[in-house]
Amino acid sequence: MPEYETLERRVLVVGAGAAGARTAIELVDRDVDPADVLVIGKRDHGDAHTTWARGGINGALGTRDPEDSPSIHAADTLNEGHHVNDPSKVETVTERMPGLLRELDSWGMDFSRTDDGRIDQRYFGAQSFRRTAFAGDYTGEALMETLVERARALEIPYRENLFVSSLLVEDGRVRGAVGTDLETGEFVVIEADVVVLSAGGYTSLYRRHSSRDDENTGDGPALAFLAGGTLADMEFVQFHPTGMVGARYGEEWDGRLVTEAVRGEGGRLFNANGERFMERYSPDQMELDARDVVARAIGSEIAAGRGTDHGGVFLDISHRDRSLVETRLPRMVERFETLGVDLAETPVEVSPTAHYGMGGVVVDDDGETDVDGLYAIGETMAGVHGANRLGGNSLAETIAYGAVTGEAIAERLNEGTDSQPQSGLYTIDALAEAHLGALEALATHEGTHDPEALLDELRELLWTHAGILRDGAGITAGRNALETIRRKAADLSVGSTTDRSFEFALNLGFGLVVADAILRSAEMRTESRGAHVRTDHPESDPSQRHNVVVRSDGVGEMSLSTDPVGTPSEAVRDALEAGYTLDYHQLE
Known part of the structure; x- marks a missing residue:
């Protein structure tokens, strides 16, 4: 057994973005002792992917459009998700968000405001009303700063640069986790009554993506699946329309997001012939x-x-007043200025980029998985977004389910019924032994293949075979290519536990699990729905209005089946029947 540090906590939160931070805050606000909580981040404190969400956060405040409501917000979300969302989870988010936005305001979040001082709201794609609250074009950054400040005020413990690579489970019950301190290289075993996965999604497993390469690598879904959890909707990967074009701005910018707020403030799309081509499509x-x-x-x-x-x-907002562009889109103006482009005067070049995984871990209404005591929230969970995510709903989901899950766990702990079972069969050290041995064997392994190079192969594979357009033959080819990468991954050349190659090797392991689930699910769904477009099955099939779920068959293989979709509440059904839609031309 290698040496390792041991920790004990009642609640371990894996992932320190908005979802994880909001969960921890809710726990302490509900009288859970901060010393019983530990939030783990893979990066420096506050340096979470949340900060890259710029355009806004949804909630039916009615600042600009008083006729808006949580039910209409839910209807828009279901329509955008092509009606394979979980209606109860959708309504949980939309009902809670107005109050949660006001709460963030009371905590000091730097919202943009109307002339009379209220939280301002802007248009976002496919929304019937202006319900996207925002802080210029740095909403995620402002949100994260607010949550970090609140968590610090509550003295919530945080551990940064700790990469969790396995969950410890006994008899269907989570017992803790194993990780590696990426700075010291030391292994860490954490015993916990409850574990919350808020570790993000999986879109940086695509060649062009809006994330940084070392985040959104599928950690959360893979950890849950390998621990006995169920995945769903993995075939639904959102490609954001406006990623930067690396050939124009430099490779380091390839796929990075040009926020939807540019279009929300009136930005227009033109092809190389100068045609405003969306007139043909919508x-x-x-x-x-x-x-x-x-x-x-x-x-x-x-x-x-x-x-x-x-x-x-080309994306062009030059027809709008410079003062509006600079006030509403300050980070975008600053970014392009560093590249020698004046956003207020000059069109910028954009192309679709992998942006969000609608799929993830199956959870109940409180965010708990099939594994007792294991919760999954934020982009790690499935259910809210269906086949396509409504812009502005990602930050909303993190805040809403952070509050919901924190509340449920606090109640569970405060009832005093959640102490770990004393079976006497396994100590936490015994449960961790096999994985610690595997980590030690991985470090400094002198094999043939470079894990970073294999990650790049995997990204190219998914972009080619499970990208914005797919077909059966391509998916089959992708599955065959995945097996080739899997064989190579059994013979890696890896440095020490503080070397980046060690981290890449762990990312690759998670990526192989998630890529397999994406390809199998895409193969099973023989229709086009939302973000999943099969060119060999171009129409939606009403008989496939269900969720594709992925379970372990108990011997390490994936087993796929389908689950039926639930029914919305009467109020949401009424909103769907009313048929609210955005008329873009009111912006002209």
């Missing part, structure tokens, strides 16, 4: 149609030879 909602619609429209223009020399199209 004459009513134009640039503010659903993300999947706009992304495919851009892809179609490029495929038809009407793209730029660099493989994109």
Whole structure:
């Protein structure tokens, strides 16, 4: 057995973005002792992917449009998700968000405001009303700063640069986790009554993506699945319409997001011929149609030879007043200024980029998985977004389910019924022994293949075979190619536990699990729905209005089946029947 540090906590939160931070805050606000909680981050404190969510956070406050309501917000979410969302989870988010936005305001979040001082709201794609609250174009950054400050005031313990690579489970009950301190290289075993996975999604497993390469690598879904959890909707991967074009701005910027707020403030899309092409694809909602619609429209223009020399199209907001652009989009103005481009005067080049995984871990209404005591929230969980996510709902989900799950866990702990079972069969050290041995064997392994290079192969594989357009033959080819990468991954050349190659090797292991689930689920869904487009099955099939779920068969293989979709509440059904839609032309 290698040496390792041991910790004991009642609640371990894996992932320190908005979802994890909000859960911990709720726990302490509900009288859980801060000393009983530990939040673990893979990066420095506050340096979470949340900060990259710029455009806004949804909630039916009615600041600009008093006729908006949580039920209409839910209807928009279900329509955007092509009605394979979990209605109860959707309504949990939409009902809670107005109050949670006001709570964030009371905590000092730097919201943009109307002239009379209220939280301002802007249009976002496929939303019937202006319900996206925002802080300029740095909403995620402002949100994260607010949550970190609140957590510090509550003295919530935090451990940074700790990579959790396995959950410890006994008889279907979570017992803790094993990780590696990426700075010291020391292994860490944490015993916990409850574990919350808020470790993000999986879109940086694609060649072009809006995340940094070392985050959103599928940690959360893979950890849950390997511990006995169930995955769902893994075939639904959102490609944001407007990622930066690396051939124009430099490789380091390839796929990085140009926030939807640019289009929300009136930005227009043009092809290389100067045509405002969304008139062909969506004459009513134009640039503010659903993300999947706009992304495919851009892809179609490029495929038809009407793209730029660099493989994109133009996004132009120069017709708007400079003062508005600089006030509402300050981070975008600053970013392009560093690249020698004046956003207020000059069109910028964009192309679709992998942005969000709608799939994830199956959880109940409190966020608990099939594994007793294991919860999953934020982009790690499935259910809220269905086949396509409504812009502005990602931050909303993190805050809403952070509060919901924190409340449920606090109640569980405060009832005093959640002490670990004393079976006498396994100590926490015995449960950790096998994985600690595997980690030690991985470190400094002198094999043939570079894990970072294999990660790049995996990203190319998913981009090619499970990208914005798919077909059965391509998916089959992707599954075969995945097996080749899996064989190579059994013979890695890895440095010490403080070397980046060790981290890449762990990311690769998670990525192989998640890629397998994506490809198998995409193969099973023989229709086109939302972000999942099968060119060999171009129409939606009403008989496939269900969720594809992925379970372990008990011997390490994946078993796929389908689950039925629930029914919305009467109020949401009424909102769906009313048919609220955005008329883009009121922005003109």
